[in-house]
Amino acid sequence: MQYRLDKKTGDKLSVLGFGCMRFPRNAAVVETMIMTAIEKGVNYFDTAYIYPGSEELLGSVLEKHGVRNKVFIATKLPLIYVKTSSDFDKFFNQELQRLRTGMVDYYLMHMLTNEDQWRTLCSLGIEDWIAEKKKAGQIRRIGFSFHGSQSEFLRLLDDYPWEFCQIQYNYSDENFQAGTVGLKKAAEKELPVIIMEPLLGGKLAGGPPRGLPAEAAELFKKANPALSPALWGLKWVWDHEEATVVLSGMSDPKQVEENIGFADECPPHCITEAERKTFNKVLEVFNKSYKIRCTGCNYCMPCPRGVNIPACFAAYNTRSAMGFILGMQQYISSTTPTSERYASPSLCVKCGACEKHCPQHLPIINNLEMVRKNMEPLLFRVAIAAARKFLGRGKKSKKRA
Numbered sequence: 001m002q003y004r005l006d007k008k009t010g011d012k013l014s015v016l017g018f019g020c021m022r023f024p025r026n027a028a029v030v031e032t033m034i035m036t037a038i039e040k041g042v043n044y045f046d047t048a049y050i051y052p053g054s055e056e057l058l059g060s061v062l063e064k065h066g067v068r069n070k071v072f073i074a075t076k077l078p079l080i081y082v083k084t085s086s087d088f089d090k091f092f093n094q095e096l097q098r099l100r101t102g103m104v105d106y107y108l109m110h111m112l113t114n115e116d117q118w119r120t121l122c123s124l125g126i127e128d129w130i131a132e133k134k135k136a137g138q139i140r141r142i143g144f145s146f147h148g149s150q151s152e153f154l155r156l157l158d159d160y161p162w163e164f165c166q167i168q169y170n171y172s173d174e175n176f177q178a179g180t181v182g183l184k185k186a187a188e189k190e191l192p193v194i195i196m197e198p199l200l201g202g203k204l205a206g207g208p209p210r211g212l213p214a215e216a217a218e219l220f221k222k223a224n225p226a227l228s229p230a231l232w233g234l235k236w237v238w239d240h241e242e243a244t245v246v247l248s249g250m251s252d253p254k255q256v257e258e259n260i261g262f263a264d265e266c267p268p269h270c271i272t273e274a275e276r277k278t279f280n281k282v283l284e285v286f287n288k289s290y291k292i293r294c295t296g297c298n299y300c301m302p303c304p305r306g307v308n309i310p311a312c313f314a315a316y317n318t319r320s321a322m323g324f325i326l327g328m329q330q331y332i333s334s335t336t337p338t339s340e341r342y343a344s345p346s347l348c349v350k351c352g353a354c355e356k357h358c359p360q361h362l363p364i365i366n367n368l369e370m371v372r373k374n375m376e377p378l379l380f381r382v383a384i385a386a387a388r389k390f391l392g393r394g395k396k397s398k399k400r401a
Helices: 027-039 054-065 086-099 115-123 126-135 150-159 179-188 214-223 229-238 253-263 273-289 309-322 324-335 353-357 364-375 378-391 394-400
Strands: 003-005 012-014 016-019 044-046 072-078 104-112 139-146 164-168 193-196 243-248
Touching: 003 243, 012 016, 012 243, 016 253, 027 054, 027 253, 044 193, 044 243, 054 072, 054 086, 072 086, 086 104, 086 126, 104 115, 115 126, 115 150, 126 139, 139 150, 139 193, 150 179, 164 179, 179 193, 214 229, 214 273, 229 243, 229 253, 229 273, 273 309, 309 324, 309 364, 324 364, 353 364
Parallel strands: 016 044, 016 243, 044 072, 072 104, 104 139, 139 164, 164 193, 193 243
Antiparallel strands: 003 012
């Protein structure tokens, strides 16, 4: 395993970090994946309070195998739930219990988006709270995960003596959120930079129907058939010496093996000029095909009205990239139009709850309306309404809406 240095602590962090948001449901499989990763050198595990079951599962595996001291745990204060200063301890203590540990190695303010949000936390006493936890040895390093504009990221870097940060970065996001400018600025401050979404929620990880357009996947295959699109994407990020740890949301044992086997082959500046040209061609195809840049993080869920927001967007992108039939097949299976759990955009009442939580700051309400118009033409809606009436499900759906 390749390691990169946290210059402020001397910690050697594995360039491949285990992103724990997308654990599979089978606990035994997750245990195998975690232990395989540790045995092969992965020492950075990223979880969060709001990832369902993630902290508990990671903590139980580490305790069961007695390997807590072999890894660095990163978890996050759920800012979307913080209302008063008492919430700092409330959530942090729950996280320690879930993780079965007395200390968090790398603790983040989760989903900071702007300077005003940080100022509000400061008014609640977050700086004194951090100092208290660090003095008590319960937090080793403090940082933040970022989901805002580049200008806000640069301001936040100067607002507090941060010890690391986490940003979204991949070959389709050089100018998105913190972007390349933010990456380099953080590195200038000698902050370890943790990279999330290196594969854009899986959209850069494979081919159709849920990944790259077929034309883009074929470009990668032609350039180097030995590398999967996922490995191409990881290599692009590892090429940047400023990227300390690249988080991969590995969801099956095969991905763990593949990513670990490749991590040692990608030192900084590993991409050739020919490979760079391939990335440019792929990106050109990708940008033409994907209309909504949803990563499928599910922070917008659950929708109060039952709309399956990420699935609706994924199906719409599939239609744009891979054609009407594949897109509609995915859309119908995602919105379950004839079941009691109807999840169509037509249920949206524009309450805005989803947009408050979207780390990409997508105009979700407008996008849902666009999806509804394009994926549910009049004839489709008439047919679904008739089918639901025949099945006796219209009233249940109406009551829920």
